[in-house]
Amino acid sequence: MRFYTLMVGALAGLLGTGCVRRQFFQPDARLDATAPPPATADSVHRATAGRQYARHGGLYNALVGRHHRPTWAAPVAAPVLHLATAHPGGLTPGKVGGGFNSTSLSLSSADGRAYVVRTVDKDPIRATPELVRGTFLVNVLRDNISSTNPYAALVVPPLAAAAGVPHASPRLFYVRADDPAFQTDSLRHFRGQLAYLEEKAAPTTPPPAAIINSTKAFAAAFASPEQRFAPTDLLRARLLDGWLGDWDRHPGQWSWAVTRPTEAGPAALVPLPKDRDMVLYRLDDGALGWLIGHVFLRHWATFGPRYKNPSGLMSSGHYLDQRILNGLSRAQFRAAAMAMQQRLSDTLITRAVHHLPPAAFALEGPRTIASLQARRAALPTLADGFYLGLARRPRIGGTAQAEQFIIERYADSTVVTVRSLAAGAMSVPLLHRAFLPAETRLIQLEGLAGDDVFTVENHGANAASKPAIRIYGGAGNDEFRAGNGGQGIRFSQESAPVKRAYDKLPEE
Structure with a gap:
């Protein structure tokens, strides 16, 4: 405890204040924000997801962790978001939302499909108690966003497709600071920032009868045997979570496709993963980060070539796992892991990681590829431990x-x-x-x-x-x-x- 107290004190000193920093976030993602891009601009060639995370020195990084700071500060190219042309027929803004960190805007399209645009950078202040919102602890929580890789979500689609897991296909955009569609006060966090545009729920074939959230899905399954979960689908999705190091898989991170009943059986509730913000997470490369991830919040599992804490890594999805996977055998868990191994080839992994922007790939690409290959080899071991924990x-x-x-x-x-x-x-x-x-x-x-x-x-x-x-x-x-x-x-x-x-x- 004394060691932890000393580190927190040192961290407060390094942050330079006992109060929350008022100007924590970058004002504009573009490095040259003095001259706004023309209204007809197709791309912004020098934008960063969050260069404020890379302003610290060696001592701070040794104490807290280097995390993904260089990637947040790396210049990337992103098209300018125009809601009128981002989708055929245009996109119409709807409700502003957001979970633990992100700010999101629901969008509807002319073809009836639902989309969402959400900021790449995040602000966890909404999830902090009122008592600490004016203290340096807010700076700590905000700085911890650097543990995430801002472009990891771009890597997931080809890997999920190969594994047989439904997925969204996020696209990276820059939101102009003077975009008329984002001038209301509720949308101020989008202005001048990088954001992802994606379909709100991962599309499936054939189209489902409905798409519902976890609360409605479980209420339906508890009410009647006429709607049943698809356990093998969830097992594939959960093994993919573990392989990618995506530890944040609580029920709010899933939608459910309701299939139509057939002569062969009742309607199925098929899992649709969403919000891949914690893929490739890195926390334990600093003294304080190691302490948090290995002692206090063990489910904040760092991605690397080894599964350092597999039980913590999989723990956020325990509610789903305990109720849906309880009918599957140890042999089925192992078979699912071995099938996934066969589908995730070296060529596929390399191609998927190259979906990172070039500057981000130069920083993280080779290490990420090597880690995914090593974790793929250990997938059966992960699956076996996952099974035994539930059994x-x-x-x-x-x-x-x-x-x-x-x-x-x-x-x-x-x-x-x-x-x-x-x-x-x-x-x-x-x-x-x-x-x-x-x-x-x-x-x-x-x-x-x-x-x-x-x-x-x-x-x-x-x-x-x-x-x-x-x-x-x-x-x-x-x-x-x-x-x-x-x-x-x-x-x-x-x-x-x-x-x-x-x-x-x-x-x-």
Whole structure:
């Protein structure tokens, strides 16, 4: 603690003030901002994403970290954004938004597709408590944006396409300081800055029936078995997250495509990743950055040739992973990782990293390529650790409709099957999975609502009593049939505690 206090004090001294710096951000992305570009300009040849991050010296970089500071200050070329011509038929401004850091503007097109333009540089002050907004800690949080690579999102599309993961295709633009479309006070953060324009949700083929957020997707899945998540799709997306070092994958970073039901099955909820701001993240190359990333905020995982903290790297997506991937086996995790390895060739990786602007590639390209190749080789190991972390205490839930939960105890495993009672015994199970005592300590089953049936069957005199099983019936008139089994199993007609409930809606 004394070491941490000394470093924070030294950091405050290096920042030069105990108060928030009023002029923290660059006023204009162009290096030569004294003469505005002509209204007909097609490109700005000397613009930077955030040269304020590179104004520090060697001592500061040794303490805090060099991060991606040179890349933020590297001159790049970007077309001038004209909403009337950026998309066929033009783009119409809509609602101003933004998450933890970014400022974004929703746009609609003549063909009905939704787009968004968001600033490359970010300001985390909106996520800081009021008590610290006037202190040097705001300077620290703002400076930490240098841990992100401002152009990493440009690398993702070809890699995601090869991995079979839906993706947006961001385009880099410069927003003129005098652009009439950005003169309202709510859009002041766009003026004179670099920004990304992309489709609001990753497009899929065929077009979905609807695109919804995580809260609506989980509410639909908890309500009825007629809408089910696509677990293999999410597994591919999550392995891609890990490979790219994208640790910020909480439920708010996903949309969901609702497919139309077919004769073969119900509607599926297909994951659509978005906001690739934390790809190629680098924090631990300074003393304070190392302390933050390895002790205090371990999910802020630094990208490099090794997976330094794989459990922290994958932890932000735990809500999704625990509820959607619980029906997949260890072999399926490994097979998905090996398939991804085959799709991500050296040629593809090199071509994708060359999507960085030339000045950024000169600084980061070769190192990024080598790291992606090394991480690709270790993908099966990442997948295996990911699986084991989820297998330790799986949580399995039904829906608000009536389901049958069958727990079969064998000498070497416990098999759980969940079926919809309304669909009949021959229906495709909602879940069918074998759990091994060496991997799983406790299985939590939740009936949610409806008149559910829980059946326990022992197969053989030496049927396993582990893993332990905790059953919450929830609302409804449930039936519990222990038969000749029941050892290691506890049943409660009550609902699970709210904080740990399977059907607790996500926080976006």
